[in-house]
Amino acid sequence: MAEDQTINPAIEIDRVVKRYGSFTALNDVSLTIADNEFFTLLGPSGCGKTTLLRCIAGFEDISEGAIRLYGDDIANDPPNKRPVNTVFQQYALFPHMNVQRNVMFGLQRLGYSEMDARGRAREVLDLVQLLPFADRLPAQLSGGQQQRVALARALAPNPKVLLLDEPLSALDLKLRQAVRLELQQLQQDTGITFIFVTHDQEEALTMSDRIAVISDGRVQQVGPARDIYEEPNNKFVADFIGETNLIDVAVTGVSNGMAACTLPGGAAFTCPAAQGAHQGHGHLSVRPERVSLTAPEKALITGHVQRLIYLGTDMHIDVALSDGEMVKARVQNSQSAHIPAQGAQVGLDFEEGAARLLID
């Protein structure tokens, strides 16, 4: 995947800057999104992900840079001239039109005849299983159904790129999980490039081909879900995606992508380093499920069990190091698992590949 992305980019975001007065919402953002890709913009609220989506759709003008759609610069085109469609967060269905009319709206603007537009609308409504509801008004539908109408309306004109602005956030958990699978299936079936905005990391990890993690108007890291999770670049990404331990270490040397460092307690340790890591003070990211408990004398770090939390399938263990720092470990709840008692002294161990030296 990583190779063909450069061959046929659907969208190129080229050094885009967006300012509102003195506030910079997007700060020199560059991204290349491949044709037929399910691409996710992930970040906390206010990070600029929705602003970027709105810039692609044409609802916001960009202050600097270029946005190219299959090679054409579209940054100066009004939204109604861009062959991209949007699924809005609150759906924005036309309340005075029935479902079928909503879906036909874009088609008629593109010059479809009444009959062709109706035919295509029914085809798409069938795809999202809403054909029996074609004559209903949006207000007569449930939230999940409205969401599917919004999807059908945006898909009907067969856009080159479909933009989805947190389309699942208004649904309840069960429905959200079902729709996730449907969306993924739909993307594969239609072959349309999806750009999906969310603040929900689980959504991002399960659905996307690639993810761009955004914070403070900057792209922090781009890559497939596994890379983002296993090989985070910096503290923000490691902390935002999943749960992690950030352990203070002294870095004694970095070479060939590997770092030598000293753990709290004095043990020497070598692990992969993020690009740009350097000697001095640093943070080691270790996921709790990669931390194992051993006898103190064989361990990398030692501490006391501060708290045990029973999670059903897992046991969550907080271990306090001698300098007061807390390390989380997650142990599977099997019969063979040895669960220490509260207050017991324990040793913590992790493999070389489980840890990663981050840049701040």
Add this chain to the structure above:
Amino acid sequence: MAGLGQKPTAGGRTYAGLGLPLMLPAWVIIGFFLVLPIGIMLVYSFLTKEFRGGVIWEPTLAAYDQFFFDRGLFGDEQPKIEWTYILIFWRSIWQAGLATLMCLLIGFPTAWFIATRPASSRTIWLFLITVPYWVNLLIRTISMKFLIRDNGPLNQWLLDAGLISDPIHIINTNTAVQLGLFYSYLPFMVLPIYAAVERYNFSLSEAAADLYASRWITLRHIILPVVKPGIIAGCILVFVPSLGAFLAPDLLGGAKNFMIGSLIEEQFKGNAGNWPFGAAASMILLSMVLIVLIFYARAQGRAHAKGAS
């Protein structure tokens, strides 16, 4: 879909059994200030006129006959259709319709402008729109008369600015009446439309643009239909009082531009009055307004039942 009993309704437990006592004030007001006066008017329109105003309790159709038929000076000729009053009615409808249209053309952009300001400045704009209406309508209409006189400030400015070489004659024309009606009722158009536009969800406009609609198409197919209830409320609120207005036509239009309001007013003023005739004209006006409103209500009901397509 919400099941029955999920939403609180007036029929719920909280108000159960209180229906009648709670409705009493409304019924008293409607009965005393609406039904009773209209009832009196209806009865008077079928009574015989007393020459110095008032009525004689003798039932007759004379008032309606006078409105529609001409039987000559002494009432002994073959009845012909009397066009005088029908023309006055027609002119009133025309004038009121034009005033409504003017109010809509100016009021809609105004309401749109106010509703799209930041929330903090909206109140100020609304206040500015309503400030002139703290002054009595009579005084405002007379001021308007002074403004548009042949040698009034409006003409003076236009002359000074070199835009015209001779004063425009506005006073005592239909235009003056139009201007008066427009000025009197503009806020009644602006306020309901403002309320509708303020609730308008602007992401609908974005969705329309996203689906390849131009601004004009978005206005016609999305914005106007969604804010239509506000527009219709505004039109009714301007049209109905314009139809019965008598201050603007009297003071600005002069004798030529008689409207229903003035006709009715004449019948109750001074010794020349003819109460049954005034009552009959009022009843005819009321019926016309009711017919329009009933048609509107039925059209709305149908649109609802059909689910709008």
